[in-house]
Amino acid sequence: xxxxxxxxxxxxxxxxxxxxxxxxxxxxxxxxxxxxxxxxxxxxxxxxxxxxxxxxxxxxxxxxxxxxxxxxxxxxxxxxxxxxxxxxxxxxxxxxxxxxxxxxxxxxxxxxxxxxxxxxxxxxxxxxxxxxxxxxxxxxxxxxxxxxxxxxxxxxxxxxxxxxxxxxxxxxxxxxxxxxxxxxxxxxxxxxxxxxxxxxxxxxxxxxxxxxxxxxxxxxxxxxxxxxxxxxxxxxxxxxxxxxxxxxxxxxxxxxxxxxxxxxxxxxxxxxxxxxxxxxxxxxxxxxxxxxxxxxxxxxxxxxxxxxxxxxxxxxxxxxxxxxxxxxxxxxxxxxxxxxxxxxxxxxxxxxxxxxxxxxxxxxxxxx
Numbered sequence: 001x002x003x004x005x006x007x008x009x010x011x012x013x014x015x016x017x018x019x020x021x022x023x024x025x026x027x028x029x030x031x032x033x034x035x036x037x038x039x040x041x042x043x044x045x046x047x048x049x050x051x052x053x054x055x056x057x058x059x060x061x062x063x064x065x066x067x068x069x070x071x072x073x074x075x076x077x078x079x080x081x082x083x084x085x086x087x088x089x090x091x092x093x094x095x096x097x098x099x100x101x102x103x104x105x106x107x108x109x110x111x112x113x114x115x116x117x118x119x120x121x122x123x124x125x126x127x128x129x130x131x132x133x134x135x136x137x138x139x140x141x142x143x144x145x146x147x148x149x150x151x152x153x154x155x156x157x158x159x160x161x162x163x164x165x166x167x168x169x170x171x172x173x174x175x176x177x178x179x180x181x182x183x184x185x186x187x188x189x190x191x192x193x194x195x196x197x198x199x200x201x202x203x204x205x206x207x208x209x210x211x212x213x214x215x216x217x218x219x220x221x222x223x224x225x226x227x228x229x230x231x232x233x234x235x236x237x238x239x240x241x242x243x244x245x246x247x248x249x250x251x252x253x254x255x256x257x258x259x260x261x262x263x264x265x266x267x268x269x270x271x272x273x274x275x276x277x278x279x280x281x282x283x284x285x286x287x288x289x290x291x292x293x294x295x296x297x298x299x300x301x302x303x304x305x306x307x308x309x310x311x312x313x314x315x316x317x318x319x320x321x322x323x324x325x326x327x328x329x330x331x332x333x334x335x336x337x338x339x340x341x342x343x344x345x346x347x348x349x350x351x352x353x354x355x356x357x358x359x360x361x362x363x364x365x366x367x368x
Contacts, residue, residue: 028094032125037142059119070143081113082127148358174246181211185253186301210259214348233347266290268353271346278339285360296336
């Protein structure tokens with residue numbers, strides 16, 4: 001939890017005299033799962049993370065994501081079902097109890113109801129607590145956050161900017177990538193929305209579909225890539241020349257609204273392996289301002305079976321009905337995109353997703 005919400009003076013919540021109520025957990029209404037550190041300071045609880053499961057987030061996935069944003073590799077840790085009261089009676093407003101006299105940490109440790117790191121069931125809404133494991137003993141722990149370089153697309157330089165100095169030049173956008181991506185995908189790869197076919201000579205209307213960059217061009221420098229990607233992934237994207245040029249592999253066709261939500265990290269696409277094949281699982285991070293309801297990154301649109309008649313020729317009612325049925329089937333096609341041979345795209349999506357976690361999951365989920 002951000003230290004801005006806490007007092008360094010002894011006396012817990014009551015020692016604060018400013019206009020901010022530090023007991024307020026402002027993002028609580030957007031989360032059903034709340035994870036607390038088992039260490040308190042002057043009776044004040046420390047929030048580790050919060051998730052909105054959307055009936056999709058598995059226990060094993062949640063534990064994996066926590067490991068991404070916290071420095072926990074050097075010691076074994078466990079998450080327990082927390083026992084006790086954490087919110088005031090008006091818990092919907094995120095008012096946190098004063099833990100000065102609470103026995104929640106002790107009771108939680110005694111009950112020892114651990115989450116199984118291999119559990120594939122959806123995480124039940126509720127409160128949980130983080131502990132360090134020392135053999136068979138549980139130790140109180142407040143994990144330390146990992147530093148994260150990619151903080152915002154907004155504050156970075158535009159993709160067309162050129163910076164001086166070795167390893168700092170940002171590649172310019174390539175105009176030819178947009179039409180290439182349009183023709184390859186043919187539809188929004190998240191919602192399935194097709195480009196409107198207006199017939200010849202006007203062609204398809206692409207105004208509502210954008211070629212979205214997975215990794216923002218303003219951050220593509222050799223230094224940033226080296227810091228954000230694993231050693232193997234950095235070698236791969238370096239060999240592709242991502243640090244030197246705008247690449248087709250760094251783009252996905254998206255609906256205009258979805259593109260905005262993606263750039264704002266309101267949802268992410270996590271690579272998942274099933275039976276030796278890789279697919280992109282979609283996770284939302286906000287309830288109110290991101291109504292993406294798809295579960296997987298979709299395959300490109302299949303070619304149309306029924307085309308509009310040539311320019312100057314009329315379309316019969318039967319032809320129109322067949323074409324509209326075909327368009328509906330193509331839009332509703334939920335075939336998942338197989339990313340098994342797209343190792344570079346998987347790595348790019350991972351970094352985007354990890355940024356989502358740092359924005360929306362850690363602590364109160366405010367910081368960008």
